[in-house]
Amino acid sequence: xxxxxxxxxxxxxxxxxxxxxxxxxxxxxxxxxxxxxxxxxxxxxxxxxxxxxxxxxxxxxxxxxxxxxxxxxxxxxxxxxxxxxxxxxxxxxxxxxxxxxxxxxxxxxxxxxxxxxxxxxxxxxxxxxxxxxxxxxxxxxxxxxxxxxxxxxxxxxxxxxxxxxxxxxxxxxxxxxxxxxxxxxxxxxxxxxxxxxxxxxxxxxxxxxxxxxxxxxxxxxxxxxxxxxxxxxxxxxxxxxxxxxxxxxxxxxxxxxxxxxxxxxxxxxxxxxxxxxxxxxxxxxxxxxxxxxxxxxxxxxxxxxxxxxxxxxxxxxxxxxxxxxxxxxxxxxxxxxxxxxxxxxxxxxxxxxxxxxxxxxxxxxxxxxxxxxxxxxxxxxxxxxxxxxxxxxxxxxxxxxxxxxxxxxxxxxxxxxxxxxxxxxxxxxxxxxxxxxxxxxxxxxxxxxxxxxxxxxxxxxxxxxxxxxxxxxxxxxxxxxxxxxxxxxxxxxxxxxxxxxxxxxxxxxxxxxxxxxxxxxxxxxxxxxxxxxxxxxxxxxxxxxxxxxxxxxxxxxxxxxxxxxxxxxxxxxxxxxxxxxxxxxxxxxxxxxxxxxxxxxxxxxxxxxxxxxxxxxxxxxxxxxxxxxxxxxxxxxxxxxxxxxxxxxxxxxxxxxxxxxxxxxxxxxxxxxxxxxxxxxxxxxxxxxxxxxxxxxxxxxxxxxxxxxxxxxxxxxxxxxxxxxxxxxxxxxxxxxxxxxxxxxxxxxxxxxxxxxxxxxxxxx
Ligand code: NAI
Ligand code: MG
Numbered sequence: 001x002x003x004x005x006x007x008x009x010x011x012x013x014x015x016x017x018x019x020x021x022x023x024x025x026x027x028x029x030x031x032x033x034x035x036x037x038x039x040x041x042x043x044x045x046x047x048x049x050x051x052x053x054x055x056x057x058x059x060x061x062x063x064x065x066x067x068x069x070x071x072x073x074x075x076x077x078x079x080x081x082x083x084x085x086x087x088x089x090x091x092x093x094x095x096x097x098x099x100x101x102x103x104x105x106x107x108x109x110x111x112x113x114x115x116x117x118x119x120x121x122x123x124x125x126x127x128x129x130x131x132x133x134x135x136x137x138x139x140x141x142x143x144x145x146x147x148x149x150x151x152x153x154x155x156x157x158x159x160x161x162x163x164x165x166x167x168x169x170x171x172x173x174x175x176x177x178x179x180x181x182x183x184x185x186x187x188x189x190x191x192x193x194x195x196x197x198x199x200x201x202x203x204x205x206x207x208x209x210x211x212x213x214x215x216x217x218x219x220x221x222x223x224x225x226x227x228x229x230x231x232x233x234x235x236x237x238x239x240x241x242x243x244x245x246x247x248x249x250x251x252x253x254x255x256x257x258x259x260x261x262x263x264x265x266x267x268x269x270x271x272x273x274x275x276x277x278x279x280x281x282x283x284x285x286x287x288x289x290x291x292x293x294x295x296x297x298x299x300x301x302x303x304x305x306x307x308x309x310x311x312x313x314x315x316x317x318x319x320x321x322x323x324x325x326x327x328x329x330x331x332x333x334x335x336x337x338x339x340x341x342x343x344x345x346x347x348x349x350x351x352x353x354x355x356x357x358x359x360x361x362x363x364x365x366x367x368x369x370x371x372x373x374x375x376x377x378x379x380x381x382x383x384x385x386x387x388x389x390x391x392x393x394x395x396x397x398x399x400x401x402x403x404x405x406x407x408x409x410x411x412x413x414x415x416x417x418x419x420x421x422x423x424x425x426x427x428x429x430x431x432x433x434x435x436x437x438x439x440x441x442x443x444x445x446x447x448x449x450x451x452x453x454x455x456x457x458x459x460x461x462x463x464x465x466x467x468x469x470x471x472x473x474x475x476x477x478x479x480x481x482x483x484x485x486x487x488x489x490x491x492x493x494x495x496x497x498x499x500x501x502x503x504x505x506x507x508x509x510x511x512x513x514x515x516x517x518x519x520x521x522x523x524x525x526x527x528x529x530x531x532x533x534x535x536x537x538x539x540x541x542x543x544x545x546x547x548x549x550x551x552x553x554x555x556x557x558x559x560x561x562x563x564x565x566x567x568x569x570x571x572x573x574x575x576x577x578x579x580x581x582x583x584x585x586x587x588x589x590x591x592x593x594x595x596x597x598x599x600x601x602x603x604x605x606x607x608x609x610x611x612x613x614x615x616x617x618x619x620x621x622x623x624x625x626x627x628x629x630x631x632x633x634x635x636x637x638x639x640x641x642x643x644x645x646x647x648x649x650x651x652x653x654x655x656x657x658x659x660x661x662x663x664x665x666x667x668x669x670x671x672x673x674x675x676x677x678x679x680x681x682x683x684x685x686x687x688x689x690x691x692x693x694x695x696x697x698x699x700x701x702x703x704x705x706x707x708x709x710x711x712x713x714x715x716x717x718x719x720x721x722x723x724x725x726x727x728x729x730x731x732x733x734x735x736x737x738x739x740x741x742x743x744x745x746x747x748x749x750x751x752x753x754x755x756x757x758x759x760x761x762x763x764x765x
Contacts, residue, residue, distance in 0.1 A: 013324065013332040015327075015330055015332075016330055016331040016332050017327065017329050017330050017331070018110075018111060018114075018121045018125075018329045018330075018331060019111075019329075020111055020115060020329060022107075022108055022111070023108055023111040023112050023115060024058075024115075026108065026112070026200070027058050027059045027112075027196070030059045030060070031043040031046050031059070031060040031061070031062070032059065032060070032061045032062060032195075032199050032219065033062050034062055034064055034068050034071075034072065034216075034217065034218050034219065035199065035202035035205075035215075035216060035217040035218075036068070036071050036072045036075050036213075036216050036218070037071075037075035037078075037079075037212045037213045037216070038075075038205070038206060038210075038211075038212030038213060039206075039212075040202070041062075041068070041071075043060070043061075043062045044062050044063075044065070044068075045062055045063040045065070046060040046061065046062055046063070047060065047061065047062075047063055047192070048060055049061055049116055049193075049194070049195055049196055050193075050340070051115050051116065051118070051337075052117070052118040052193075052337040052338060052339055052340050052341075052371065052372040053115075053118050053327060053328050053329075053336060053337035053371045053372070053373075054370060054371060055370040055371070058115055058116060058196065059196060061195045061196075061199070061219040062219055062220070063219070063220045063221065063223075063224065064189070064218040064219055064220035064224035064227070065220075065224075065227070066227045066231075068218055068220075068224075069187070069218055069224060069227040069228050069231050070231060070232075072187045072216035072217075072218050073158055073160070073187055073216075073228075073231045073232050073233055075212070075213035075216055076158040076185040076186060076187050076213055076214070076216050076233075077157070077158050077185070077232070078213050079185045079211055079212060079213030079214050080155075080157050080158055080184070080185045082211065083180075083183060083184075083185055083211060083214050084154070084155050084157075084183035084184075086183075088143050088144050088145065088146040088147055089143075089144055091143040091180065091181065091183065092140045092141070092143040092144040092181075093140075094180070094208065094209075094210055094211075094214075095136050095137075095139055095140035095143055095177065095180060095181060096136075096137070096140045097208040097209070097210075098136050098204060098205070098208050098210065099133055099136035099137045099140060101204045101207060101208050102129070102132065102133045102136060102201075102204060103133045105200070105204070106125070106129050106130070106133070107125070108200070109124075109129045109132075109169055109197055109200060110124040110125040110128070110129045111124075111329070112196050112197050112200055113128055113129070113168060113169055113194075113196075113197050114328040114329055114336065115196070115328075115329075116168065116193075116194045116195075116196045116197065117165060117166070117168060117193070117194045117339055118292070118328050118336045118337030118338060118339055118371075118372065119291055119292065119328060119336050120328050120330075120333045120334065120335065120336045121328060121329050121330070121331060121333070122331055122332075122333070122334075123290065123291060128167055128169055128170045129169060131170055131173070131452055131453075131454070132169045132170045132172070132173035133173075134453070134454050135170075135173035135174060135177045135454040135470075136173060136177050137454075138177070138454035138455055139177035139178050139180070139181040139454070139475075140181070142178065142181040142182075142472075142475050143180070143181040143182075143183075146181065146182065146183070146475075149472070149475075150182075150475065150476075150479055152481065153476075153479040153480060153481060154183070154479065154480060155179075155182045155183035155184040155478060155479060155480070156182075156184055156234040156235040156258055156478065156479075156480055157184060157185075157233075157234035157235070158184065158185050158186075158187065158232070158233045158234050158235075159175075159179045159184045159185070159186050159187070159233060159234065159235045159236075159237060159478065160187050160188075160189075160228040160229065160231065160233035160235065160236045160237070161175040161176065161179065161186060161187070161188040161189070161236075161237045161238075162188075162189050162225045162228060162229075162236070162237070162238045162239070162240065162248075163175060163188065163189070163190055163191060163239050163240070164191050164239050164240045164241075164296075165190075165191035165192075165193040165194040165294075165339050166291060166294040166295060166296070166339070166394075167291070168190055168191065168194040168195075168196075168197045168198060169197040169198070169201070171239055172188060172190065172197070172198050172201060174239075174458075174469045174470070174474075175188060175237050175239075175469075176188060176215060177454075178469070178470075178474050178475055178477065178478050179237070179478045180214065180215070181475065181478075182475060182478035182479050184234075184235070184478055185213060185214045185215070185216075186214065186215050186216065187216045187217075187218060187228060187231075187233065188215070188216070188217050188218075189217075189218050189219070189220065189224055189225050189228055190217065190219060191240075192219070192220060192221040192222075193339050193340050194339065195219040198217050198219075199217065199219070201215075201217070202215070202217045222244070225244075226247075226251070229248050229251050229252060230251060233257060234257060234258065235257055235258040235259070235260075235478070236248060236252055236257055236258070236259050236260075237259075237260045237467070237477070238259075238260070238261050238262070239261075239262040239263075239296070240263070241263065241264060242263040242264045242392075242418075242463055242464075242465075242727070245261045245263040245465060245727065246724040246725075246727065247724075248261070249261070249720065249721075249723065249724040249727065250721050250724045252720070253717050253718075253720035253721040253724075254713065254714075254716065254717025254718075254720060254721070258477075258480065259467075260459075260465070260466060260467025260469075260477045261465035261466055261467065261727065262296065262458075262459055262460065262464075262465050262467065262469065263296070263418075263420075263460060263463065263464050263465040263727070264296060264392040264394075264418060264420070264463075264464060265296050265297050265298070265300075265392060265418045265419075265420030265421060265460065265464050266300055266301060266389075266390065266391070266392055266416045266417075266418045267297055267298060267299050267300060267301065267418070267420055267421040267422055267423070267441065268299070268301045268302075268303055268412070268413035268416075268422050268423070268439070268441075269283070269284065269287050269288075269299030269300075269301065269302045269303065269398075269422075269423045269425075269449065270303045270304075270403075270409050270413060270422065270423065270424050270425065270435065271302065271303070271304040271305060271308070271312060271425045272305050272406075272409075272424075272425060272426040272428075272431065272432075273305040273307045273308045274426050274427050274428050274431065275308075275425035275426050275427060275447070276425070276427055276447070277308060277311060277312055277315060278315065279425070279447065280312065280425040281312065281315045281316050281319050282319070283299070283423060283425060283447075283448065283449045284299065284302065284316055284319075284398065285319060285323070285334075286449050286450050287299030287300075287398075287423060287449040287450060288300055288376075288396060288397070288398040289320075289323060289334065289335060289376045289396050289398075290450055292335055292336060292337070292338050292339075292374065292395060292396050293393065293394065293395045293396035293397060293398075294338070294339060294343070294394050294395065295394075295450065296392075296420060296464075297420050297421035297443060297450065297458075298394075298450075299398070299421070299422075299423045299449055299450075300392070300393060300397070300398055300399065301389055301398075301399055301401070301412075301413075301416075302398055302399065302400040302401070303400075303401055303402070303403050303409055303412050303413060304400060304401075304402055304403070305402065305403060305404070305409070306402045306403065306404050309400075309402045313378075313380065313400065316378065316400075317362055317378065320362070320376050320378060321364070323335055323375075323376050325364075325366075325367060325373055325374075325375050325376070326367060326373070335373075335374075335375070335376060335396055337371050337372045337373055338372040338373070338374050338395060339372070340372060341372055343372070343394065343395070344372040344373075344374055344395075346393075346394070346395075347374055347393055347394070347395030347397060348374075350387055350388065350391055350393050350395075350397075351363075351377065351379070351388070351393070351395075351397055353387050354379055354382065354386055354387050354388035354399070355379075357382070357386050357387060358381065358382060358383070358386065359379040359380065359381055359382040359386055359388055359399070360379065360380045360381040360382075361377060361378075361379055362377065362378040362379075362380065363375050363376070363377035363378070363397075364376075374395055374396055374397075375396070376396045376397075377395075377396060377397040377398070378397075378398055378399075378400060379397065379398070379399040379400065380399075380400050382399055382400075382401065383401075384401065384412060384415055386399065389401065390416065392418075406431070406434070406435060409435065410435060410438045410439065413435075413439050413440075414438075414439065414440050417462060417463040417726075418460070418462060418463050418464045419440040419441050419442060419460055419461030419462035419463070419464050420441060420442055420443065420459075420460040420461075420464035420465075421441050421442065421443040421444070421445070421460075422436075422439045422441040422443070422444045422445070423444075423445045423448065423449040424436055424439070424444065424445070424446050424447070425447055426446075426447070427447070429446065429761065429762075432446045432447070433446070433759075433761070436757075436759050440461050440462060441460075441461060441757065442457075442458070442459045442460045442461050442464065442468070442755070442756070442757060442758065443456075443458055443459075443757070443758045443759075443760075444757060444758070444759045444760070445760045446759065446760060446761045446762060447762050448616075448760055448762065451612075451613065451616065451760050452470075453470065453610075453612035453613060453618070454470055454471070455470065455471045455610050455611055455612050455618075456470050456471055456610050456612050456618045456620075456758050456760070457469070457470050457471045457472075457473035457474055457610075457620050457756050457758050458470050458474075458758065459756075461705075461755055461757075462705075462726070462727070463726060463727050465727060466727070466729040466755075468756055471608075471610055471620065472608070473620060473756050476751065481746060481748050485735060486735040486736035486737055486738065487735065487736055488712070488713060488734060488735060488736075489633075489634065489635075489710075489711060489712040489713070489734055489735065489736055490634075490712055491692070491711075491712040491714060491715065492634060492661040492662055492690075492691060492692075492712075493662075494690075495528040495537060495661070495689070495690050496528060496529075497524075497526035497527070497528060497537050498526060498527050498528060498529060498534065498537075499525065499526060510527055510533070510534040510535075510536075511527075511533060511534070511535045511536060511664075511665070511668045511688075512536060512668075513536050513538055513542055513546075513685075513686060513687055513688065514668070514671045514674075514684070514685060514686040515542070515545050515546045515549050515682075515685050515686075515687070516545075516546075516548075516549030516552070516553075516681050516682045516685065517549075517675070517680065517681015517682055518681065519671065520542075520545070521536065522536040522537055522538050522539065522542055522689070523538075523539060523541035523542050523545070524537060524539050524541070528689075530662065530663060530664065530665065531663075532665070533665050535664050535665065535668065535688045536688055536689065537688075537689045537690070538687035538688055538689035538694060539689060539693070539694075539697075540693075540697045542687050542689070543656060543687055543694055543697040543698060543701065544697075544701070546656040546685035546687055547627060547656060547701055547703050547704060549681070549682040549685055550627040550654035550655065550656055550682050550683075550685055551626075551627055551654075551682075551703060552682050553654045553680055553681065553682030553683050554626070554654075555680065556649070556652060556653075556654055556680055556682075556683045557624045557626060557652040557653065557654070558652075559652075560603070561602045561603030561604070561606075561650075561652075562602075562603045564602040564603070564649070564650055564652065565599050565600070565602035565603050565650075567677060567678050567679055568595065568598060568599030568602055568646060568649070568650055569596070569599045570677045570678060571595055571599070571646075571673060571674065571677035571679060572592060572595035572596045572599055574673045574676050574677050575588075575591060575592050575595050575642075575670075575673050576592045578672070578673060579592060581669070582638065582666060582669055582670075583638060583665075583666050583669075586740075587636060587638050587639050587666075587740075588638060590639050590739075590740050591638050591639045591641075591642040591643075594639060594642050594643050594646070594744065594745060595642055595646055597745055598642075598646035598647045598650045598745075599646075599650065601647065601650055601750060602650040602651075605622060605650075605651065605750045605754070606622060607619060607620045607621045607622045607756070608620045610758075612760075614764060615762060615763065615764050616760050616761065616762060616763055617760075617761045617763040618758060618759070618760050618761075619758065619759040619760075619761065620756050620757075620758050621756065621757045621758075621759060622651070622754040622755075622756060622757075623652075623754060623755055623756075623757050624651050624652035624653040624753065624754060624755075625653055625705035625706040625753070625754070625755055626653065626654070626705045627653070627654050627655075627656070627703060627704055627705055628648050628653045628654070628655050628656070628704065628705060628706045628707065628708070628753070629655070629656050629657075629658070629695075629698035629699075629701070629704045629706075629707040629708070630644050630645055630648060630655050630656070630657045630658070630707075630708045631658045631691055631694070631695045631698070631707075631708065631709045631710060631711050631715070631719075632644050632645070632657055632658060632659050632660060632667070632710060633660065633710035633711075633736070633737065633739070634660045634661065634662060634663075634710075634711070635660075635736050635737075635739070636739040636740075636744075637659060637660035637662075637663040637664065637665070637666045637667060638666035638667065638670075639739045639740065639744065640660065640710065640737075640739050640744075641657065641659050641660070641666070641667045641670070642670075643739050643744040643745060643749070644657075644708060644710065644749070645657050645684060647745075647749040647750055647753055648708075648749075648753045649679075649683055649684060650750075650753075651750060651753040651754050653706075653753055654682060654683050654684075654685075655683070655684050655685065656685045656687060656698060656704070657684060657685065657686050657687070658686075658687055658688070658689075658691050658694045658695065658698075659686060659688060661688070661689070661690065661691045664686075664688040667686055667688075668686065668688065670686075671686065691711060691715060692711075692714070692715045692718070695707075695709055695711060695715050695718065695719050696718055696719070696722055698719075699718070699719040699720075699721075699722035699723045699728075699730065700722045700723075700725060701726075702725070702726045704728060705728055706728050706729050706730075706731075706752075706753075706755075707719060707723065707728055707729075707730045707731070708730075708731045708732075708733075708752065709730065709731070709732045709733070710733050710737075711732075711734065712734060713734040716732035716733070716734045717732075719732060720732060729752075729755075731752045
């Protein structure tokens with residue numbers, strides 16, 4: 001007879017399958033058309049939606065054409081005015097109805113999701129669907145409160161929304177719920193691999209009595225997505241690969257369409273020696289083996305402190321061996337099928353290359369059969385340049401490296417183009433929060449990972465995109481301000497370069513650039529003439545020098561808001577004292593007032609504590625971008641400069657400012673004020689010259705994190721196009737403003753000067 005412990009070790013899980021009967025009955029033999037204006041069109045150009053665990057065809061859906069997209073956008077447009085005109089409370093009731101119906105069909109949604117995507121039923125049932133339902137409830141609340149909480153703001157109009165295949169229903173909820181709450185109508189394109197839960201949602205819209213055309217769903221592949229991007233929508237919201245995100249940035253440049261991008265990641269999972277190692281091992285399971293690792297914020301780079309690396313790795317391997325790979329509908333399955341063969345091949349390709357580059361692979365063999373299964377994997381013995389450390393794999397494969405000191409951990413963590421998420425494991429919360437402040441990531445989890453909530457902003461920094469989803473911050477992505485509404489700006493005239501000291505008389509009046517707290521001659525040695533002065537003709541090299549100087553002034557981003565306020569008040573006083581020398585009275589007086597105004601904000605535009613899970617405080621910290629470019633308006637050369645540069649530095653940014661081209665003298669005169677006001681060198685840098693060219697350089701520069709362009713439409717459009725490289729957020733405004741009034745000091749200047757970092761800290765039970 002075996003002993004009890006022997007018997008236990010021999011025991012295996014019995015099968016615990018969830019029945020697909022109801023779902024298959026709903027799907028049976030169906031070919032779906034497009035959901036436009038509240039009804040399904042006749043199917044056209046159908047393709048299969050496949051169950052990746054078996055290869056079985058689940059249903060057919062239609063490849064949306066340009067005409068389909070146009071019809072859907074037209075329906076959304078026709079519905080927009082009435083939908084936006086409903087009271088918040090009326091829209092809230094529609095959202096509640098959708099939430100309630102989804103909740104009623106939770107099981108059906110979960111099974112459809114697992115069939116279509118391959119994810120384990122335990123996850124679709126316990127995570128995807130409840131979070132999607134919660135999203136609709138939460139946003140019903142925002143609809144209710146919108147007039148009170150977002151005064152003066154209005155919806156964009158029609159939103160085109162393009163979502164990926166990894167969380168089909170949840171991404172639909174993240175996109176549609178806030179858009180609808182804000183009063184927009186929607187054309188949503190699900191991923192071609194996983195369209196079915198969106199089509200089930202379309203049926204719910206009918207059942208819930210949602211007005212026709214408020215939600216439209218067009219299925220199809222990337223071509224349909226591209227058609228939606230090109231169509232007559234007012235905003236595009238995209239979640240998917242960074243490459244397609246770049247294409248969309250280029251395609252929408254100059255169109256005036258608002259854009260938010262939620263892109264890839266290569267998020268660090270940092271394990272300090274002082275962590276609870278067993279909890280951290282369990283964390284890895286949730287970080288990279290959740291949803292087959294097909295998670296944009298997956299903790300795909302483990303950085304573990306050297307002193308515990310051996311122990312940690314041993315436990316991790318043991319835990320990995322217990323994970324069950326197989327039938328997604330089996331309730332004891334941990335890892336289901338990868339979404340399709342293409343993705344499986346991509347995962348294997350990267351793993352093969354990682355091994356070829358010297359990594360050691362720890363992975364059980366894949367199960368036999370037609371399903372797209374990829375067993376969990378760990379890669380060790382690799383360097384920071386290994387492909388598994390740099391590329392998003394989007395599979396259940398994690399790479400592990402060691403570090404020695406906290407500084408090294410931060411350096412490795414930030415050694416990526418991305419900035420979506422980070423997990424930090426350390427029982428010493430002080431030490432963990434110190435790292436949280438230094439990591440470049442939109443979401444940071446302390447002693448946890450992959451926590452989500454409708455009331456927690458989610459989104460990236462750097463090449464992980466921009467915009468936030470969830471909470472108050474997410475609502476802002478679907479609302480817009482009153483708009484400047486002035487006339488279109490003209491492009492400034494071409495400049496005629498003059499060699500330095502061209503006319504003897506002008507030499508004394510030749511101004512200099514201001515870089516790193518010092519006056520500098522332009523690199524090219526040329527200047528140009530403006531009334532009463534000769535000003536430097538700055539170029540690419542000068543911008544690069546200014547960016548370098550701004551980077552060196554990083555201390556400014558770390559001082560307290562109080563300290564920054566003191567400096568700005570001093571600046572305002574000095575501006576006032578010099579008012580008489582600075583030019584026409586009205587504008588100077590307004591500039592002085594504006595400087596006091598932004599000084600007042602320096603320590604007040606603070607973050608939030610969001611109410612999410614009971615065992616967490618969820619902080620939404622407002623962090624400066626770091627180094628920003630600001631192309632100041634031509635109109636109001638002094639007031640426009642002060643109104644844009646000061647809010648940016650008040651929030652802790654360092655700025656490269658391009659002042660008015662035709663009249664840069666007032667901005668250059670400010671240099672003495674900056675010098676006498678204790679603004680540290682490099683915090684404000686001023687480069688005068690041809691603004692189109694200088695804007696182009698700022699847009700392309702990888703070390704400029706955000707850009708504001710108050711210029712003519714061509715310069716604005718080019719800035720957007722050129723920003724696709726490093727995906728910096730660009731705020732363009734091609735219309736003149738009345739800088740003396742509210743258009744010169746709205747909350748938007750502050751909002752556009754910061755990025756939100758969401759930090760989840762364990763609190764309570
Ligand atoms: P993808 O970015 O091509 O697909 C996402 C969505 O964009 C889908 O709905 C697709 O139809 C649509 N799309 C594709 N091309 C488009 C275009 N030119 N214009 C407009 N929409 C377009 O991602 P894909 O090919 O499915 O996966 C490739 C890799 O991207 C994955 O291996 C993974 O690394 C990454 N990825 C990242 C995601 C994330 O959430 N961060 C989600 C999906 C994929
Ligand atoms: Mg599928």
